[in-house]
Amino acid sequence: MKFHDKSSDESTKVKLAVFQGYIRAWLPVFLTSSKGVKVKSVNIFDFFSGPGEDSDGNPGSPLIIQDEIHNYCKINSNLRNDVPVNLIFNDIKKENIEKLKIALDMNMCEKSCCNYSFFSEDFTKLVQEWLPEMKKYNNANLVIMDQFGLKSVTPTIIKELLTCGKTDILFFISSSYIRRFIQEDVIKEKFNDIDPSQIKNIEYKTIHEYICEYYKNKLSEGYAFLAPFSIKKKANIYGIIFASKNLLGLEKFLEVCWKIDGKTGQANYSIENEYMWHEAGQGDLFEDDTRFTKIKDFEIKTIDYIRTSHPNNKQMYKFCLESGFSIPKANEILRKIQTDEVIKVINIFDNSSARKGAFFLNNNSDAKVRFEIS
Numbered sequence: 001m002k003f004h005d006k007s008s009d010e011s012t013k014v015k016l017a018v019f020q021g022y023i024r025a026w027l028p029v030f031l032t033s034s035k036g037v038k039v040k041s042v043n044i045f046d047f048f049s050g051p052g053e054d055s056d057g058n059p060g061s062p063l064i065i066q067d068e069i070h071n072y073c074k075i076n077s078n079l080r081n082d083v084p085v086n087l088i089f090n091d092i093k094k095e096n097i098e099k100l101k102i103a104l105d106m107n108m109c110e111k112s113c114c115n116y117s118f119f120s121e122d123f124t125k126l127v128q129e130w131l132p133e134m135k136k137y138n139n140a141n142l143v144i145m146d147q148f149g150l151k152s153v154t155p156t157i158i159k160e161l162l163t164c165g166k167t168d169i170l171f172f173i174s175s176s177y178i179r180r181f182i183q184e185d186v187i188k189e190k191f192n193d194i195d196p197s198q199i200k201n202i203e204y205k206t207i208h209e210y211i212c213e214y215y216k217n218k219l220s221e222g223y224a225f226l227a228p229f230s231i232k233k234k235a236n237i238y239g240i241i242f243a244s245k246n247l248l249g250l251e252k253f254l255e256v257c258w259k260i261d262g263k264t265g266q267a268n269y270s271i272e273n274e275y276m277w278h279e280a281g282q283g284d285l286f287e288d289d290t291r292f293t294k295i296k297d298f299e300i301k302t303i304d305y306i307r308t309s310h311p312n313n314k315q316m317y318k319f320c321l322e323s324g325f326s327i328p329k330a331n332e333i334l335r336k337i338q339t340d341e342v343i344k345v346i347n348i349f350d351n352s353s354a355r356k357g358a359f360f361l362n363n364n365s366d367a368k369v370r371f372e373i374s
């Protein structure tokens with residue numbers, strides 16, 4: 001039985017929900033005429049498209065992309081009409097592309113303003129052919145790479161894609177296979193600088209985070225923002241890695257992830273650290289808590305950050321996102337420690353107390369307030 005002849009399992013549904021959520025958040029950034037970012041064209045690449053749907057007719061990534069664009073156009077009257085939307089689908093198997101054309105055709109909207117292109121090539125070759133177009137100044141690119149396994153999307157490719165202007169990347173990778181087969185030549189060749197003894201010692205459930213960190217380290221320091229979302233299927237751990245040079249992209253990705261996982265924003269299973277508080281040196285402070293949760297850890301780190309750095313709202317915005325927290329979640333935590341009078345927020349302009357809950361954590365806000373310990 002071929003992969004697409006099976007119906008989607010829970011883990012595939014989670015993966016597609018992350019893709020869908022991100023597409024939904026990404027489109028308005030470039031297609032809304034009033035406040036969107038002005039670009040020449042919008043390109044969405046689905047480099048491992050598959051045939052469009054599984055055996056039960058559940059939509060795969062291409063149909064999700066098409067559907068999200070339709071829905072967005074339907075409900076928005078203030079669309080940019082002058083920005084072409086190019087949808088580029090590829091699958092190495094010709095039969096998948098033939099099926100995909102039919103599936104997309106059945107759902108085509110009557111306006112037909114999106115431009116569809118189809119390819120049946122090896123990803124590694126096709127991505128090189130498209131790079132010049134992606135690099136064009138003022139093109140916005142969303143690149144989805146839903147590979148099988150782990151071999152096609154290397155750190156080098158991510159680095160190349162990130163040289164293109166406004167480019168956000170979502171890719172899938174079978175992280176636990178890298179750990180399991182690190183001694184095999186084919187894996188060693190791709191991930192030659194992973195130390196086999198180190199990866200074997202990684203706590204299994206955090207393996208996808210480790211792989212995301214590996215990709216991050218392969219890019220130069222401060223080069224891009226990366227974030228993982230781990231997905232468990234039976235004993236295996238897979239996941240999505242998001243990569244972008246733009247903090248707004250990271251903000252949108254994390255918002256999608258926290259909607260799916262309200263505890264850590266990071267996985268479809270329990271990924272929290274199970275150190276006891278005393279092991280983390282926090283036992284005296286929080287005696288009633290026995291688990292070292294990601295939210296509590298963030299709370300402590302934020303208080304520490306405020307104590308040592310007195311950040312303004314722009315710095316706090318970056319800190320929260322780089323700590324893997326969505327802005328709604330970060331606001332909630334900041335509100336709590338403000339209400340508990342652990343921190344205070346000061347207007348930079350005149351050093352007065354800021355309105356309660358006014359943290360100005362957004363991508364285009366100026367420095368308006370400063371965070372201090374009470």
Ligand SMILES: C[S@@+](CC[C@H](N)C(=O)[O-])C[C@H]1O[C@@H](n2cnc3c(N)ncnc32)[C@H](O)[C@@H]1O
Nearest residue numbers: 048049050060061091092093122123146147148
């Ligand atoms: C995980 S499936 C994609 C599923 C699809 N995104 C969906 O949501 O239904 C991976 C696809 O990549 C294709 N593929 C495998 N190797 C490839 C390569 N080197 N280049 C392009 N496509 C490839 C396979 O034929 C398969 O359809």
